[in-house]
Each structure stands twice: as structure tokens, then as C-alpha cells.
Amino acid sequence: MDLEKTLLRKVGEAISRYDMIRDGDRVAVGLSGGKDSVTLLEALLLLQKRAPIDFSVCAFTIEQGKFLKPIAPFKEYLAGRGVEWTYYHDNASFDLLEEEPDHGCDKCSRYRRRAVYEVVRGMGAKVIAFGHTADDFCESFLRNALFNGRLSALPPITYSSQKDFRIIRPLVFVTEDITTAYAGHLTAPVIPCGCSQKTGTVRRSLRDYFTEMEKDYPQLKQSMLSAMGNVELHRLLDPRYQDPEKSPFKKEKDVLFPVLG
Ligand code: SF4
Numbered sequence: 001m002d003l004e005k006t007l008l009r010k011v012g013e014a015i016s017r018y019d020m021i022r023d024g025d026r027v028a029v030g031l032s033g034g035k036d037s038v039t040l041l042e043a044l045l046l047l048q049k050r051a052p053i054d055f056s057v058c059a060f061t062i063e064q065g066k067f068l069k070p071i072a073p074f075k076e077y078l079a080g081r082g083v084e085w086t087y088y089h090d091n092a093s094f095d096l097l098e099e100e101p102d103h104g105c106d107k108c109s110r111y112r113r114r115a116v117y118e119v120v121r122g123m124g125a126k127v128i129a130f131g132h133t134a135d136d137f138c139e140s141f142l143r144n145a146l147f148n149g150r151l152s153a154l155p156p157i158t159y160s161s162q163k164d165f166r167i168i169r170p171l172v173f174v175t176e177d178i179t180t181a182y183a184g185h186l187t188a189p190v191i192p193c194g195c196s197q198k199t200g201t202v203r204r205s206l207r208d209y210f211t212e213m214e215k216d217y218p219q220l221k222q223s224m225l226s227a228m229g230n231v232e233l234h235r236l237l238d239p240r241y242q243d244p245e246k247s248p249f250k251k252e253k254d255v256l257f258p259v260l261g
Contacts, residue, residue: 004046007182010173011043018157020168021127023053027168028125030116031061031085033071033191035183037131040171042186044129045081058084058123062115064093064108066194073189086123090115105195117160127166134175138224139206147202151236153228175221 015021029041044057059078061071071087078085093111096103120128132154141153156172159165171179183190198204214220233241 003178003181003185007039007043007174007178008046008050010178011040011170012047014156014170014172015047015168018168020129020157020166020170021051021053021055023055025055025127026123026125027055027057027127027129028120028123029057029059029129030131031059031074032131033061033067033074033189033193034131034196035190036133036171036176036179038186038188038190039174039179039182040129040131041081041083042182042188044170045083058086058125060086060088060116060119060123062093062112062119063087063089064112064115065097068192068194068197071191074191077188084123086119088115088119117165120165126164127168129168129170131171131179132169133171133179134173134221134225135207135210137169137172137228138210138221139203141224141228142206142209143202173225 021027027044029037029044031037031041041057041059048055048057061074063071075085075087090111093108093115096107096111100107116128137153141151144150144152154169154172155167156169158167160167210220
């Protein structure tokens with residue numbers, strides 16, 4: 001189907017551009033219960049059959065007490081797909097939830113990260129794949145620029161602080177209209193997380209902003225993704241990139257008079 005072709009083309013492009021998966025890798029996919037991570041899992045299983053390299057795929061889910069429905073149906077689905085899955089009930093996160101019900105995302109993510117490394121190490125994998133989509137990259141880019149005073153989004157590929165895990169986000173070029181449509185064709189259960197229902201958050205506002213703007217400018221996210229891959233450092237304000245002697249950008253006149261020069 002065309003949708004599948006589009007999905008695989010975009011995931012394949014990300015994997016190859018950033019050298020995300022290498023021969024012999026064991027890739028552990030973080031299944032969050034939503035449409036994005038299950039789409040990522042299916043895309044990797046399909047690419048595994050076609051890729052010129054050998055790699056294996058397994059999956060894990062960290063239970064932090066925020067799923068709105070039991071996650072158990074995943075077990076049957078993944079067994080049917082022949083995917084090894086570890087479901088980890090993170091006691092520390094449950095304690096946190098009880099002691100500090102309003103703890104923020106930072107703390108929650110820190111607890112999750114610790115659990116993820118423990119689980120993935122136990123599964124014998126060194127590569128962790130997360131289902132962050134193009135929408136997440138665009139939102140993160142805007143959030144950092146508008147609220148945190150930084151020009152940055154998410155890394156498509158990075159390493160854990162001890163360098164023992166490579167962390168990849170192969171859906172960087174895949175927008176959520178694709179994951180929604182693709183997951184809709186699967187028999188996979190979708191288990192919502194309580195946090196995804198929250199209103200009045202910056203995330204929700206940015207999502208609403210994109211939805212509104214995309215009515216008139218449907219290529220908006222595409223353009224933002226291109227922008228993130230096409231940085232003109234000398235036209236920003238960071239002094240580290242303004243010294244013409246050290247600048248990788250041509251002559252000074254190109255910098256000062258880019259339009260007229
Ligand atoms: S949105 Fe919810 S689950 Fe996600 S990091 Fe924040 S508190 Fe945790």
C-alpha cells in the first residue's frame with residue numbers, strides 16, 4: 001500500500017542519513033502504548049526483512065502508572081508478531097506518583113530513563129528506538145525557541161551518558177497523520193496514556209497552533225524539518241559562530257549582504 005511505502009521510505013531515509021542502525025545491532029523499541037511507537041515497531045520489522053544488514057528487533061514497555069487501560073493486550077499482539085517484549089512495572093515511579101502526584105515531566109522522564117536502561121540492558125540490546133515523530137521534533141523546536149531561549153529540538157541519534165546505548169528516533173521524518181493512518185490499519189491495541197489527555201499545556205497549545213496554521217500552509221512541518229537540517233549559524237546571534245576568520249561560510253560580503261551581494 002502507498003502509505004506503507006511512504007512510511008518505509010521516510011524511516012529508511014532517517015536510518016541511512018544518521019547511520020542509526022548498523023550490522024549486528026539488536027534494537028529495542030520503546031512501546032508507549034500509542035500509535036507512533038507501534039508504527040515504528042512495524043516499520044522496523046518490515047525493514048529488517050529488506051535491509052542489506054542484519055539486525056534484530058525486540059520491544060519493551062515501562063509501566064509508570066499512567067496508562068488508562070490495561071497494557072496486557074500487547075502481549076498477545078507481540079507474541080503473534082514474534083517479537084520479544086519486556087513489560088516492566090517500575091515501582092519507583094509508582095512510589096513517586098503516590099508521594100508526589102503532581103510531579104512534572106522532568107522527574108517522570110528521569111525515572112523512565114533509569115528504568116529503560118535497566119530493561120534494555122537485561123534484553124541484551126545496545127540500541128534504543130523511540131517513536132518521536134516529525135510533529136514532536138517541530139513542537140520541541142518551537143517550545144525551545146519560544147519558552148526556553150534555545151534553538152534546538154531533539155537529537156535523531158545520540159548516546160546515553162555512559163555511551164553504553166545508542167538512542168535513535170527513526171520517525172523523525174514521519175508526521176502523525178501517517179502514524180495515525182498506519183496504526184489504524186493494524187490490529188495492534190492502542191493504550192492511551194493519561195497525560196496525552198491533558199489540556200491547558202504548552203504542548204496542547206502548540207499542537208492547536210499547528211493544526212490551525214496547516215489549514216492554510218499544509219507544508220509547514222515539512223519546511224520546519226528542512227530548516228532544522230539547513231542551519232545558517234552566521235545568521236543567528238551566537239557569538240561562537242560570528243568570527244569571519246573561523247566561519248565556515250564563504251566571504252564576509254556573503255554574510256553581510258546576502259541578498260545584494
Ligand atoms: S507527559 Fe506524563 S508520562 Fe509523559 S513525561 Fe510528562 S508526566 Fe511523564
